[in-house]
Structure formats: C-alpha cells, structure tokens
Amino acid sequence: MGSTRTTGVPTKLTQGSQTKGGIGESTLRPDGTLKVTGEFAYSSDMWHEDMLWGQTLRSTVAHAEIVSIDTSAALAMAGVYAVMTYDDLPAEMKNYGLEIQDTPVLAHGKVRHHGEPVALVAADHPETARRAAAKIVIEYKELPLITDEASATAPDAVLVHEGRTDSHMKHVPHPNIVHRQPIIRGNAAEAAKKADVIVKGEYTFGMQDQAFLGPESGLAVPAEDGGVDLYVATQWLHSDLEQIAPVLGLPEEKVRMTLSGVGGAFGGREDISMQIHACLLALRTGKPVKIVYNRFESFFGHVHRHPAKLYYEHGATKDGKLTHMKCKIVLDGGAYASASPAVVGNASSLSVGPYVIDDVEIEAIALYTNNPPCGAMRGFGAVQACFAYEAQMDKLAAKLGMDPVELRQLNAMEQGTLLPTGQVVDSPAPVAEILRRVKSRPLPPERQWESSEGADVRQLPGGLSNTTHGEGVVRGVGYAVGIKNVGFSEGFDDYSTAKVRMEVINGEPVATVHTAMAEVGQGGVTVHAQIARTELGVNQVTIHPADTQVGSAGSSSASRQTYVTGGAVKNSCELVREKVLEIGRRKFGSYHPAWATAELLLEGGKVVTDGGEVLADLVDVLEDESVEIEAEWRHRPTEPFDLKTGQGNGHVQYSFAAHRAVVEVDTELGLVKVIELAVAQDVGKALNPLSVLGQIQGGTTQGLGVAVMEEIIVDPKTAKVKNPSFTDYLIPTILDTPTIPVDVLELADEHAPYGLRGIGEAPTLSSTPAVLAAIRNATGLELNRTPVRPEHLTGT
Incomplete structure (x- = not known):
C-alpha cells in the first residue's frame, strides 16, 4: 500500500523550512502509540466521583x-435518581437542529x-438505568407511514412535520x-x-452508516454557578453549544464544553446525540451524569448517509463529446432535517461530475419520511451523484464503442472550466x-490464489x-473519477479561530496552539504543530485541548x-512572529542594522536574516516575556445558489481523485474479491505525507464498503431498522481491504494556505463506482x- 508523489507547481514556505518536524514532513501522531496500544482515553473512559449513569428510552x-x-414503575426503583419526559424540559425552547430546529x-x-428518544433515566448503575427505562410504559397509536417519494409527495400525504415555518417552505412544492x-x-x-447517442439510467444508493468505532458518549458535570461542564466526543463544539444552551435555559457562557477522545466521526457526530440528555439529567439531579451508547443504540443515535434514487440521461456525439445531461436526485432525509439542505446543494451542484457539459437540467430534493434521519457523511451528497454519473460514463462508452x-x-x-453553476474552476483540475496515471499502472498478477503449495483461499x-x-x-477492471467541494458552501460564514502563545519554558522557546478543532482521527493535532514549527521556528509545540x-x-x-x-x-x-520580532528590534535592533533592513526569519529557535546570519536566540528575545x-x-466568500437556476459561486475549492479497481468475481456463487484499488489524487500540498496516505487509503476503503457490503436495511412496511449491529451491518476488515497504491500529485492552489487542497473525502467518491464498474466488466x-x-450476481 505504498505511494508515489509528484510535485507540480511548488509552494514557498515563508518560515522555518529547516525546523525539524515542519510542513512537508511525515511527523508521527502524538496520540498514535496510545491508540494502537489501547491506552488512549476516549470519552467513554471518563469517570467522576459520585457519577450517575444516563439511559435513553427510544420508540419501538x-x-x-x-x-x-x-x-x-421506573421512579420507584431503588437507585433511580430521575426520570424525564418532554413535560420535564426546563426551557421554552425544546427543539434543536443544525439549520432547521425541527x-x-x-x-x-x-x-x-424508529428509535426516537422519548424518555431519560438517571441511576447509580448502568444496568439499573437500563432496567428502569424498560419499566416505562408508553401507549402508541400508530399512524400511516411515509417511506418514499411516492408516499411523501402524494396530494393527500400525511405530513411528517405539520405547520412547517422554516425558510425552505417558500420554494418546495410539498411540505x-x-x-x-x-x-x-x-x-x-x-x-x-x-x-448521436443517448443513455438513461435509474440508480439506487443504499443507506450507509458512518460505523465509527467509538459509540456516542460523554460526561456532564453540574457546576456551582448553575451551569454545566460537558466533556464529549463531537465534531463541532461551538455548534453543539449553540443548540444545547437554549434547551437548557442557560446562557452559552454557562455551558462549557471540552473535547474528549473521539473514536472516529465521518459526519455522524455533527448532530446532537447524547449531549443535551446528559446535561439535562446532570442539572436535574445535581450530580455528574455519564451516557455511553452501546452499538445497538448508536445505530439509532446518529444520522446516516442519505439513501438515494438517481435518474440520469446523457447524450454524446459519435466522437464522444458530451452534448447534454439531465438528472433528478431524490435523497431520503428521514424524519428530521439535519444537514439535508446542504447535502441537496452538494448533490445538485456536483451532479455533472468533473466533466464539461454546457447544457444541463438538474433537480435535487431531500424528503421528510419516517425512515431514520440522515445527514452528514464523508462525501456529503457528492458520493451518491458520483455513483450515478460514472455508471453513465461507462454506458456511454459501451454504446459508442470507446475506451471508458x-x-x-x-x-x-x-482549470478554467465553467461549471453548470456558472462558477469558474480557478485552480488546478488534473482530471x-x-x-x-491509474490506467498506466501495471495490473496485479492474475490468479494470485494459485501457488505450488496449493490454493491460498484468502486471495479468493x-x-x-x-x-x-x-x-x-x-x-x-473498472475506472471512476470524482469531484468534491472543500469547505462549507453557499454563503455560509466559514471561518476558524486559533490562539497561539509563544514563551520560554525551562530555557526553551515553546509555542502553544489552542483551537476548538475536533480531532476525530484526521490528524489535525499533528498538522497544527507542524505549522507552528514552520512559522515560528521552534521545535517544541504544545497542542492545547480543544474546548469552547x-x-x-x-x-x-x-x-x-x-x-x-x-x-x-x-x-x-504569523502575527505572533511579528510581535516577537518587534520585541527583538526593541531589545537588539540598535546593536545590529540587519534588524531593520533584512527579512528576518525564526528558525531553529533563533532569529536569522534571509541570508542565514543569526541575530539572536529566541530565548534571549523573549526572556520573561510571552506573546499570545x-x-x-476566513477563506474567500461563497454565495447561495439561485433557487430557480442554481447559478452562483457556491464552493470554495474542489478536489479530485481517480480509481482503478481490479476485482475477481465468482459468478456461480455471487462472491466478490477486490484485488486492488489504485488511486491518483491531487492534494495541492502534502503537509504531512504519511497522514495524506492514510486519509486516501481510508476514504478508499469506506467507498469499497458501500460498494459491496454496507447498507442499513429498513423494512419498507414498518420503517424499522433490521440490522443495527456489526453482526448484521458489515464493514470491511483487513481481509476485505485490497492493495491500495496511491499516486499523489501536488499542484498548488494559490488561494489556499501552502497551496493545500482538502483531501479526506474525494477518494470516498470514486472508489465505489470503480468497484461497480469492475464487477460489471467481469459479469x-x-x-x-x-x-x-x-x-444480484447470480439472479437468485
């Protein structure tokens, strides 16, 4: 699973290029050893004296x-401290949501x-809490189900949400x-x-779970000021805070949040899960309350990837030039909105793929249904679209007799292409x-299971x-390529904040970086230290725990x-560096003219000129002073897509990945073995090449999962989840994971820091259709x- 790297337009590192562990090096994760040895503290490992346990009762x-x-009956049980229902909520605001508070x-x-939270229990032992929740008696009167587009949009359809008043109601044809x-x-x-040729296709994309390895968990501790301290695994501390505080009836400054160890996310932790419930119970009982979902409950406790129906039409001339594209994408958002509006925006704006088509007619919608809520997941609407448009490309190639x-x-x-939204692609687009590159890579040997000692069944x-x-x-053998946007889109005020402190500790210059970034396994804690070493020229960098x-x-x-x-x-x-240099000029500038005339750098703990002359040691510059x-x-602004034409500069940046899949299929038994998934991806600048490789291989594997095994099965008659466990919901193991050779291009985006390009999602797009293309090629x-x-392969 090695990689190759090709650098295109170089990017200049303005500071500290000689500092060890800076940008461009494969520095190791500070939490890596702890995680692989099982010593890392995740949110589910937290403990507090006199702690209670919370349990959620969910609808059947x-x-x-x-x-x-x-x-x-639950309240009468020994060891039970509180039972709460809707009527016990303390504030006037009783709803939450990322965009629509529904x-x-x-x-x-x-x-x-199925699985909606109805009641909460706090008890002195987790088993007591579970038994008490089971004693709560709820009488239901079942209602007609809305499960698909036909039932959702019928003139007499039952409304999933009566009396909607959100802003989207103005432009949708049905509530x-x-x-x-x-x-x-x-x-x-x-x-x-x-x-000369037109091909049509109807495609179905199944509901995928994020399948992160650490179920939802957290600890809420009531504070003396009437507030609460919440230690939780999440993806977005401040968004959680904005949703939690109003329903607790507290000002935001009295809800203090600290990120705890996160066992993966992939979008499934963008929404609230147990955060509000733990805080409610802690404030009600006056005791710390811990909630930890088991795997069964986790399947109901977070959103999933939108299942989709996609209807596509492409036309082409006989020489292969695309003439037009029409499509309709129907995403099942489930019972609550979550991130569905933004997923619709992504699916529609990226539905053409990385191709030039001047004439398009696109419609994307998300439905309210009684199926499980769906929201953010790696790829965010672009995954479903890529599966369909890449299948269409293969259909066109076959009909035209062309190489796909x-x-x-x-x-x-x-670069320079005009997208269907009217936005110009103004950075490298090496599609x-x-x-x-993936096509030119040598194919793996055939019949690898055969050897002189007999068959190696692991290869079959x-x-x-x-x-x-x-x-x-x-x-x-099959191919696919995809396009993914980077960053929040459609006019969202997307920004981040960082606090950097530089001081001398024990005779060594030290930088401390404090952000609210959720480290969910992507390696941000490593990259932030690399940036600080590069820009401040220090070797010692401390990453402050993320909090609000x-x-x-x-x-x-x-x-x-x-x-x-x-x-x-x-x-x-950069601002800290300038302040440190100001201090140096004040202290030493009169002794050396270079302080005033040269471009000064911080490198290896020293102040040096652009010619390499050392002017001072950073320890001497700072002494007893510190700079914070x-x-x-903020990146360049975006704008909303027009709600009638879809025109607008809606995205910040685009990333591209291509895959070649090699599979072997037993056509009699319907079994598939993916032998290799070769990738080529432009990353702009590999800030940490080892982490880049891990992100690309991880995203590729997640796309493989949805191609051949991963799907949440919802009974169409009852809308109940049938497989909420890792026994019945399968994810790839190491035995399912193929060889994943990676070819990394570094073509700088001049608009981005260091020329970098977001990389984590693009490989998830194209791996799925590449595997499907290879299976089609085989069968x-x-x-x-x-x-x-x-x-599907045997017709049985």
Whole structure:
C-alpha cells in the first residue's frame, strides 16, 4: 500500500523550512502509540466521583401518536435518581437542529422514526438505568407511514412535520420535501437533438452508516454557578453549544464544553446525540451524569448517509463529446432535517461530475419520511451523484464503442472550466492526468490464489469461508473519477479561530496552539504543530485541548480543517512572529542594522536574516516575556445558489481523485474479491505525507464498503431498522481491504494556505463506482444499485 508523489507547481514556505518536524514532513501522531496500544482515553473512559449513569428510552415504532407515558414503575426503583419526559424540559425552547430546529429533545405528541428518544433515566448503575427505562410504559397509536417519494409527495400525504415555518417552505412544492435545488444552464432539450447517442439510467444508493468505532458518549458535570461542564466526543463544539444552551435555559457562557477522545466521526457526530440528555439529567439531579451508547443504540443515535434514487440521461456525439445531461436526485432525509439542505446543494451542484457539459437540467430534493434521519457523511451528497454519473460514463462508452477512460479524458474539466453553476474552476483540475496515471499502472498478477503449495483461499472470493477454489472466477477492471467541494458552501460564514502563545519554558522557546478543532482521527493535532514549527521556528509545540474557551473552529468535516483551521493557526503564528520580532528590534535592533533592513526569519529557535546570519536566540528575545494572539481566518466568500437556476459561486475549492479497481468475481456463487484499488489524487500540498496516505487509503476503503457490503436495511412496511449491529451491518476488515497504491500529485492552489487542497473525502467518491464498474466488466451485468449482493450476481 505504498505511494508515489509528484510535485507540480511548488509552494514557498515563508518560515522555518529547516525546523525539524515542519510542513512537508511525515511527523508521527502524538496520540498514535496510545491508540494502537489501547491506552488512549476516549470519552467513554471518563469517570467522576459520585457519577450517575444516563439511559435513553427510544420508540419501538416509526410513526405514532403518544397516547400516554407511565414512568411510575421506573421512579420507584431503588437507585433511580430521575426520570424525564418532554413535560420535564426546563426551557421554552425544546427543539434543536443544525439549520432547521425541527428535532425535539424528547418526543412530544408523536414519534416520527424508529428509535426516537422519548424518555431519560438517571441511576447509580448502568444496568439499573437500563432496567428502569424498560419499566416505562408508553401507549402508541400508530399512524400511516411515509417511506418514499411516492408516499411523501402524494396530494393527500400525511405530513411528517405539520405547520412547517422554516425558510425552505417558500420554494418546495410539498411540505414533505425538506429542500429543492434546481440547476439550469443552457438548453438540455435542444442540445439532446444534437446527440448521436443517448443513455438513461435509474440508480439506487443504499443507506450507509458512518460505523465509527467509538459509540456516542460523554460526561456532564453540574457546576456551582448553575451551569454545566460537558466533556464529549463531537465534531463541532461551538455548534453543539449553540443548540444545547437554549434547551437548557442557560446562557452559552454557562455551558462549557471540552473535547474528549473521539473514536472516529465521518459526519455522524455533527448532530446532537447524547449531549443535551446528559446535561439535562446532570442539572436535574445535581450530580455528574455519564451516557455511553452501546452499538445497538448508536445505530439509532446518529444520522446516516442519505439513501438515494438517481435518474440520469446523457447524450454524446459519435466522437464522444458530451452534448447534454439531465438528472433528478431524490435523497431520503428521514424524519428530521439535519444537514439535508446542504447535502441537496452538494448533490445538485456536483451532479455533472468533473466533466464539461454546457447544457444541463438538474433537480435535487431531500424528503421528510419516517425512515431514520440522515445527514452528514464523508462525501456529503457528492458520493451518491458520483455513483450515478460514472455508471453513465461507462454506458456511454459501451454504446459508442470507446475506451471508458478515453471518453472521460475527452470530456474532462480543467482549470478554467465553467461549471453548470456558472462558477469558474480557478485552480488546478488534473482530471485527465489522474485518470492517465491509474490506467498506466501495471495490473496485479492474475490468479494470485494459485501457488505450488496449493490454493491460498484468502486471495479468493469468499476468502476464509473456503467456498471456492477458483471455479467460475473471472476478473474485471473498472475506472471512476470524482469531484468534491472543500469547505462549507453557499454563503455560509466559514471561518476558524486559533490562539497561539509563544514563551520560554525551562530555557526553551515553546509555542502553544489552542483551537476548538475536533480531532476525530484526521490528524489535525499533528498538522497544527507542524505549522507552528514552520512559522515560528521552534521545535517544541504544545497542542492545547480543544474546548469552547477559544473561538469556533467550525466542524471537522467537508475536508476543511487543514485548510481553514490550519489557515487560522498559520495566521496567528504569523502575527505572533511579528510581535516577537518587534520585541527583538526593541531589545537588539540598535546593536545590529540587519534588524531593520533584512527579512528576518525564526528558525531553529533563533532569529536569522534571509541570508542565514543569526541575530539572536529566541530565548534571549523573549526572556520573561510571552506573546499570545487569538485570530480568525476566513477563506474567500461563497454565495447561495439561485433557487430557480442554481447559478452562483457556491464552493470554495474542489478536489479530485481517480480509481482503478481490479476485482475477481465468482459468478456461480455471487462472491466478490477486490484485488486492488489504485488511486491518483491531487492534494495541492502534502503537509504531512504519511497522514495524506492514510486519509486516501481510508476514504478508499469506506467507498469499497458501500460498494459491496454496507447498507442499513429498513423494512419498507414498518420503517424499522433490521440490522443495527456489526453482526448484521458489515464493514470491511483487513481481509476485505485490497492493495491500495496511491499516486499523489501536488499542484498548488494559490488561494489556499501552502497551496493545500482538502483531501479526506474525494477518494470516498470514486472508489465505489470503480468497484461497480469492475464487477460489471467481469459479469456483463448492469448493476445499478449499491451495495452489490450475491443475489444480484447470480439472479437468485
């Protein structure tokens, strides 16, 4: 799983290029050893003296009126300190939500999905809390279910949310549609007349779980000032704070949040889960309350990736030039809005893919249904679209008799391309090049399971299940490429804050970096230290724990943290550097003219000129002084997409990845073995090459999962989740993970800090359709849904 790196336009490092552990080096994670040895403290490991345990009672039906709730038996149990329902909530504000505050803290009047929180229990032991919750008696009167577009948008459809008043209501054709975004450019109907070939497809994308390894957990501690201190695993401390404080009836300064160890996220921790419930119980009992979900409850406690229906039409001339594209994307948002409006914006604006098409007609919608709520997940709407448009490219290539990679390259966007939204791509877009690189890589040897000692079943479809020895196994190769936006979009005020302090400790210059960035496994704590070493020329950097005592860093999502919070750290370091040099000029400037005339650098703990002459030691400059600056950093602004035409400069930056998948399929048993997933991706600048490699390989594996195994199964008759466990919801293990060679391009984006490009999501897009393309190549089947199951390959 090695990588190769190709550097294009170089980026200049303005400071500290000789400082060990700076930008461009593969520095190791400070938490890495603790995590792999099991010693790292996650939020579920927290403990407090005299702590109580919280438990949530969830609905057993998907859509029903709540006729009555009887909590008397639970309250009578020994060891139970509190039972709370909607009527016990302390503040006038009883709902929360990322954009639309439509999610009740506890269900009121009715429940809208299977697993919705209805009541809370606090007890002196987790088993006591669970038994008490089970004694709460709830009488339901079931209501008709809304489960798909037909039932949601029928003229007489039951409304999932009666009396909607949010801003999206003004432009949706039905109250059960959360948000609608059309994009119209050119005239697709007229352009279709010029097409020599037209292909259509209907695609189904299954509901994927983030499947992070640390279930939701946290500890709420009541404070003497009437407030609460919350220690929690989350993706966005300040967004949580803005949602938590109003429903507690507290000012934000009395809700103090500290990030605890996070066991992965992938979007599933952007929404509130147990945060409010733990705080409510802590304030009600006056004791610390800890809540830890088990895996079963975790499947109900967070949002999932939107399942989707996608309807596409593409046309092309006989020489392969795309003439037009029409599509409709229907995302199932489930019972509550979460991030659905933004996911719709992404799905629609990226639905064309990394291709030049002048005439498009696009519509994307998200539905309210009684299915599980869906929201942010790695790829954020672009994943579903990529699956469909890449399948369309293969269909077109087959109908035209063209090589599928050549067709893509012929129509590939590049720097300067005008997108269907009217935005110009103003940074490198090496789509044709990354496709060339994955195609030119040598293929892995065939029939690797054969050896002189006998068959190695681990290399066969079915693996250690020993179901085949190679009979009926055929190979397939497939390609895909995708485009993903970086950062928050559509006019959102996306910024981050960093506080940097520089001082002398024990005779050594030390920098401390304090942000509210949620370290969810992406490696930001490493990159922030690298930036500080580079900009401040020090070797010793301390990363302060993330909390709400510093300005917001936004969410650890949208591939934005290295770009935005890294930019904030860089900005604050630059301001600190100038202040340190001011101190030096005041102390030593009269003794050496270079203080006034030269470009001064901080490097290796010293002040040096641009010619390398040492002027002073940083220890002597600072002595008993210290410098601390907190500053924000914003990227260039975006704007909302027009709600009728979809035009607008809605995105900050774009990232691109291409995959070639090599699979072997047992066509008799319907088993698939992915042998290799080769990747080429432009990262702008690899701030930490080792972390870059891990992000690309991790995203690739997550895309593999949804291609061949991952799907939350919801019973269409009851809207109940059928497989809420890792026994029945399968994720790739090391035995399922193929070789993932990575080719890294570094083509700088001049608008971004160090020229970097967000990288975490792009590989998740194209790995899924590449695997499907390879399976189609092996079997000749159409395969228009994810994940592919054995029955889809055998017809049984």
